[in-house]
Amino acid sequence: MALVTMGPMLKRAQAARYGIAAFNMIDYNSARSIIEGANDLKAPIIVQVSVKTIKHWGYKAIATWVRMLADDVDVPVALHLDHCSDADVIRRCIDAGWTSVMFDGSALPFADNKAQSEAIYAITEAAGVGLEAEIGAIGGVEDDKFVAEDAAILANYDECVAFVSAMPNLAVFAPAIGTAHGFYKGTPKIAYDLLERITATIPIPIALHGGTGLSQEQFDRCIAGGCAKVNISTMHKHRFIEGFVNLHAEKPKLAEPLPFIVAQYDAMKRDVHDMIRAFGSEGKAVHAAGEGA
Template sequence: MPLTQMSPMLRSALAKGRAVAAVNIIDFNSTRAVIDCARELGVPVITQVSTKTVKHWGAKSVASWVKTLAQDSDQDVALHLDHCTDEATIRTCIDAGWTAVMFDGSKLPFAENLARSTAIYDFTQAAGVDLECEIGAIGGVEDDKVVKDGEEMLANFDECLEFARAMPRMGVFAPAIGTAHGFYKGEPKIAYDLLDRIAKATGLPIALHGGTGLTDDQFRNCIWRGCAKVNLSTMHKRDFIEGFGAVYARDRRPGEPLVYLEAQHKTMRDSLRPFLSLFSLGGKGAA
């Protein structure tokens, strides 16, 4: 299938009390693992890419991997730019055929975040591309974005409503609700009541950032309350490295690199399978 829009996937998942996984890809092999897993399970998936990865490979190259692999899948596949603060990179990805982008203005003062987000919203709407926006301070480390312990900040409910009113067809909304990027150092304190209020008041699909390390019950509770997009990044990057390294450590065959690439692919694909299965089943009260 050709690349598809993210919004219809998420709206459908939201209506059914389910979620779609958004997995950060690193190269062609990691992309293949994500799309192969989704095809095996018969579920849609969002391939998601960091700004750093785009700058390393180029927006056209990344798009070519995903488009090629999606053509051989009978499941919906979207291509999304994750956590971008640079309008030029967003435009480059749109020009290369990406179907969704994220503008992350969460470090800006609220008024500036809103102004820049709505300006980008206007041109993504004109281009037929879905937009994700963030508000509040999601903890942890995501590529070059670092929010130190104690500096996390939950989204303000009234500011969330203002964002939603300004961008009623936003593809997905990312308010900070207590989750964090990277591996958790302690028990995450998810503000379920705030998530519930924001999702019901805005009617928008909510993005759950910081999926690595959450329990099944935490995932279910967030999905039930409106998180239709669940991000998985840190675990996939870990499996990317360990899937290759574990085989190399015990069996060094420098003449045959495909052995390691296949082990890497299998590690990533198999690790993703229980998460994609869980999200497709949905949360409490799912249809």
């Protein structure tokens, strides 16, 4: 199936109250595990790419890998640029074939974030590409983005309304609701009341950042509250490393690289299966593509 933009499939997911997993890929093997894992369970999927990963592998290589893998499966696959504040990187991703991008101006004062997000929105609308935008400060560490726990700020409801009113065709909106990137040091304090207030007013799917480490109950409540895109990055990276390390511990004299690559793939794909089932998107590929019920 050809790559798709994520906006329509997220709207269907939000309406039916299931979540679509958005995994941050690491390399070709990782992208395989995400896309083929989704295909195993007939689930829609979003392959996200960090700016750091793009700079390592290159725009053309990543776009080619994901497009080729998507062509070989029967589920909707979106290629998404994660947390980016550089308009040039966004333009280059669009030119290379990304189907959605995220502009992250959350570190800016609200007025500046809104103005810059609107400028990127004009670019994505003209290109037919979905846009994710963020307000508030989501804590934790993800690639080059770091927000100290005590600096995390919940999104302001009135600012959310004003922000989205200026960009009514956003593919997905990412307000800070108390989750954090990376592993949680304590129990996440999710502002469910803020999430429910936002989704009661704003008819745009919500992105749940910081999915690694949340409980099934927390996932269920966030998805029921309107979170249609659920980001998983840290856990996927750890499975990538564990696949190698665990096999090396089991067979320390093994010197053939391919078994390690297979072990990494298997570990990551098990994680993809687990998250798809946790978010309720198993068997939803046809629904997300706009066919059937």
